[in-house]
Amino acid sequence: MKHWRLPVFAFVAFAQLAAPASLIWKREQTLRHGRVWKLRTAPVDPVDAFRGRYVALEFEAEGQEISPPPNASYQQAVFATLRENAEGFAEIDQVLASRPGGDDFFEAQLRGKTVSLPFDKYWVTERDAPAAEAAYRAQSGRDKRNAFVTVRVFRGDAALEQLYLDGLPLGEYLRANSGQK
Amino acid sequence: MRAADRSGTRWLLAELPELVAGGIISADSAEALRRHYSTTLPTEPRRIGFVLSAILGSLLIGAGIILLVAHNWDFLSRPVRCAISFGPLVLSQALAIFVLLRRNESAPWRESAAILNVAAIGTAIALVSQTYQIQGDFARFILVWMLLALPIVYLFRTNVGLAIYFVGATVWVVSSKTGDFFGVRPNDLWVWALLLLGVPAFIARLRQDRFGFGMLLVMTALAVATAFSLGQTDEIGAQSFWRCSFAAFWTVVYLVGAAPFRDWRTIRPHPFVAAGWIGILSLAIFLSFQDTWRTRQWQNAVYLVPRHYPDVLAAGIQVAWILAALLFATCALWRADRTRVNFAPAGLAPIALVAWGIAKRTGNPLIPSLLLNFFTFVLGIFTLLRGIRAGRVFEANLGMLVIAILAVARFFDSDFEFVLRGIAFIAIGLGFLVTNLVVLKRRVRA
Numbered sequence: 001m002k003h004w005r006l007p008v009f010a011f012v013a014f015a016q017l018a019a020p021a022s023l024i025w026k027r028e029q030t031l032r033h034g035r036v037w038k039l040r041t042a043p044v045d046p047v048d049a050f051r052g053r054y055v056a057l058e059f060e061a062e063g064q065e066i067s068p069p070p071n072a073s074y075q076q077a078v079f080a081t082l083r084e085n086a087e088g089f090a091e092i093d094q095v096l097a098s099r100p101g102g103d104d105f106f107e108a109q110l111r112g113k114t115v116s117l118p119f120d121k122y123w124v125t126e127r128d129a130p131a132a133e134a135a136y137r138a139q140s141g142r143d144k145r146n147a148f149v150t151v152r153v154f155r156g157d158a159a160l161e162q163l164y165l166d167g168l169p170l171g172e173y174l175r176a177n178s179g180q181k
Numbered sequence: 182m183r184a185a186d187r188s189g190t191r192w193l194l195a196e197l198p199e200l201v202a203g204g205i206i207s208a209d210s211a212e213a214l215r216r217h218y219s220t221t222l223p224t225e226p227r228r229i230g231f232v233l234s235a236i237l238g239s240l241l242i243g244a245g246i247i248l249l250v251a252h253n254w255d256f257l258s259r260p261v262r263c264a265i266s267f268g269p270l271v272l273s274q275a276l277a278i279f280v281l282l283r284r285n286e287s288a289p290w291r292e293s294a295a296i297l298n299v300a301a302i303g304t305a306i307a308l309v310s311q312t313y314q315i316q317g318d319f320a321r322f323i324l325v326w327m328l329l330a331l332p333i334v335y336l337f338r339t340n341v342g343l344a345i346y347f348v349g350a351t352v353w354v355v356s357s358k359t360g361d362f363f364g365v366r367p368n369d370l371w372v373w374a375l376l377l378l379g380v381p382a383f384i385a386r387l388r389q390d391r392f393g394f395g396m397l398l399v400m401t402a403l404a405v406a407t408a409f410s411l412g413q414t415d416e417i418g419a420q421s422f423w424r425c426s427f428a429a430f431w432t433v434v435y436l437v438g439a440a441p442f443r444d445w446r447t448i449r450p451h452p453f454v455a456a457g458w459i460g461i462l463s464l465a466i467f468l469s470f471q472d473t474w475r476t477r478q479w480q481n482a483v484y485l486v487p488r489h490y491p492d493v494l495a496a497g498i499q500v501a502w503i504l505a506a507l508l509f510a511t512c513a514l515w516r517a518d519r520t521r522v523n524f525a526p527a528g529l530a531p532i533a534l535v536a537w538g539i540a541k542r543t544g545n546p547l548i549p550s551l552l553l554n555f556f557t558f559v560l561g562i563f564t565l566l567r568g569i570r571a572g573r574v575f576e577a578n579l580g581m582l583v584i585a586i587l588a589v590a591r592f593f594d595s596d597f598e599f600v601l602r603g604i605a606f607i608a609i610g611l612g613f614l615v616t617n618l619v620v621l622k623r624r625v626r627a
Contacts, residue, residue: 005281005336012332013274016302017267019325020309024263027313119316160314 030159034152035104037082037090039117041140041147054121055136055163057149061092065113069097072110080108080115082153089148099156106158119160122149124170131174139165189447190218232395235293236341240300259312266308273301281336295337299330299345320356323349327375334382340395343382344402350375351406354413369413370494376406392445397452404434404453411502418495421476421537424468426499428533429506431460432526436506439522440513461526462583465560466590468533469553474546506530523576525563532556557587565616572624577616585609 042058061082069078079100083093094100095108095115108115124132140147150161165173197211206214257265277294284290303326309315310322327349334342354372383399390396411430415423435457442451467473510527517524536549565580567573588609592602 003282005285006278008332009277009281009336012329012336013277016270016274016298016305016329019302019329020266020270020305023306023309023315024313027315119314121314121316123311123314160316 026157027159030152030154030157031161033103034154034157034159036161037084037151037153038088038148039151040089041149054123055132057120057122057163059117059149061090062114062117064092066092066095066115068095068110068113072097074110074112076110078108078110078115079105079156081105090151103155104153105156106153107156108158118158119151122160122163122170128171128174131178132170135165135170135173135177136163194218232289232292235289236296239293239297242297262312263309266305266312270298270301270305273297277333277337291337292339292341295333295339295342296345298333299342302326302329320353323353323356327353331378334379338382338385338389340386340393340399343379343386344398346379347376347399347402347406350379351409354406354410369410370417370491370498372406372410372413373498376403376410379403391442400437400453404456411499414495414498417491418497418499419492421541422496422499424464424473425530425533425537426502427464428461428529429503431457431464432506432530433502433509435461435526436509436513439524440517443517443522458526458579461529462557462586464533465529465553465557466586468536469550469557469587469590470593471546471550474536474540474549503530503534507534520571523564523567525560528556528560554587554591557583561587569616569620569623572620574617574620577620578613581609581613581616584612 040060042060042063072078076097079096079098081093081096081100081104082090085091092115095110096105099105106118108118110116136147146166147164149163152159152161163170168176194215197206197215200206201208201211273294277298280287280290280294284294306322306326327346330342330346330349333339334346350372353375354369383403386396386399408427408430411426412423415426434453438445438451438453438455438457442453445451506527507530510524510530513522513527514524532552536552539552540546540549561580561583563580564583565577568575568577568580588605592605
């Protein structure tokens with residue numbers, strides 16, 4: 001009976017592989033089938049924007065006052081839908097306590113009369129980190145509002161796709177501006 | 182033979198030639214001693230070193246792989262990055278299968294395979310999350326990680342793995358949904374279920390090697406996890422009851438070290454005895470201040486019979502803790518040798534309970550604080566006298582120290598004159614000197 005551990009371990013190993021695999025699967029579904037939205041980042045405190053290897057993101061939509069579902073508590077999980085404004089950027093449309101119909105909604109957290117979006121970090125590689133920091137600071141200051149992200153939204157999941165600075169994806173922006181220093 | 186006597190045994194074996202040369206024992210006796218102790222001297226020390234280096238090696242290799250991969254990250258496409266994220270996990274699983282089949286009886290192999298695997302689970306999830314910009318909920322990440330690690334603890338009978346599991350449960354309970362630490366949610370009570378899931382493994386490890394360092398590590402992790410869980414539970418349940426639940430916690434810590442682990446080492450007590458003393462003394466001194474019993478929470482947060490689910494359960498857990506401590510103390514008092522174990526510190530649990538009851542009933546902070554002052558004073562005197570009677574210098578001084586700390590604490594919240602304080606400190610100083618003199622004289626006479 002020494003080998004009972006082996007089949008049990010096989011099961012456990014499968015579960016271990018399934019956990020990250022399910023993350024990938026869900027995210028791939030969102031990236032393939034989700035609708036693209038552009039979210040403008042909010043002006044940030046430049047000192048605080050960069051922490052190690054990610055950009056700390058804040059969005060204008062997070063400052064937008066919404067009407068929360070009735071009887072909702074402060075940090076309750078809610079479902080949000082988006083709408084496009086005149087400039088082509090996304091705003092919060094509806095905030096609901098239960099899952100709406102259709103595919104174009106995502107889960108967020110209520111913060112009183114605003115919502116907190118389920119993404120606030122944009123991971124960059126070690127090599128790009130210093131340049132990305134300087135660029136994001138330059139493009140997301142209070143006088144310039146040239147930073148936004150694209151997000152794909154699909155059945156509750158919201159996948160951060162790309163950070164754009166001055167209309168270019170972060171990587172291209174860094175390459176285009178690398179000679180200027 | 183007790184684990185600790187190993188260094189003593191080694192010393193004795195090294196002394197033997199000199200003893201024989203000096204004519205103190207015969208060569209035959211020396212040989213007999215050598216034979217006796219050589220067979221009982223286990224190869225434990227080398228095993229600990231081996232286990233430690235195996236663990237350290239596995240961690241370093243794992244970290245190195247991750248760093249190498251991270252360096253070239255942006256050259257790789259997303260599918261390749263995903264494949265690489267699974268690499269450490271699959272490798273660790275292969276190693277685990279090898280260990281299960283071929284090295285199942287070797288503790289170092291089991292420990293390192295388990296640690297590598299547990300680390301690889303977290304790594305895989307984290308790398309995939311980073312690749313896909315998946316943010317999210319740190320608490321949920323920890324929870325998934327720990328639940329996937331738990332079977333490994335059972336399959337590989339690993340001490341370090343079990344300690345990691347308990348620490349993970351702690352991290353889970355203190356990380357709230359938004360990622361800020363120490364936010365409280367009703368769901369936090371599930372931490373007790375998490376801890377209970379580890380308990381059968383804990384008992385199994387206890388049975389196998391009670392006095393080893395691995396067990397000490399696991400016990401420490403469990404104690405830390407329990408302390409944090411109890412703190413969160415106190416926030417949800419009857420908030421003012423934390424005084425009793427933590428009195429119970431420290432009492433249990435002290436008693437575990439003092440009673441069931443009394444024989445841990447011949448020359449020194451279990452570390453839990455020291456931890457228990459520090460905890461009990463700190464809490465008793467803290468509660469001996471009137472201000473700590475003067476709280477608005479008496480009016481608005483103490484419902485011993487709360488009305489809905491999380492509070493009822495939390496209050497139940499709080500009460501269960503104090504009952505468990507009292508029961509444990511009674512059993513230990515019943516069974517243990519009272520000349521060898523000082524049971525006075527365990528008095529904190531019932532005293533705190535009575536004091537809390539009075540505070541709750543009357544709302545008056547004076548009597549509860551007096552009760553705690555009285556307890557601390559008696560604890561000091563009792564320990565002092567025990568030390569003197571048994572001729573134990575350390576214990577006598579510990580008793581004096583308790584009294585001295587109590588005296589210092591009282592000077593902080595009272596308006597005694599400087600002269601009076603001066604006289605009191607001189608008296609305590611004299612007390613220290615006299616105590617040591619008495620104990621030493623007794624020793625000499627004995």
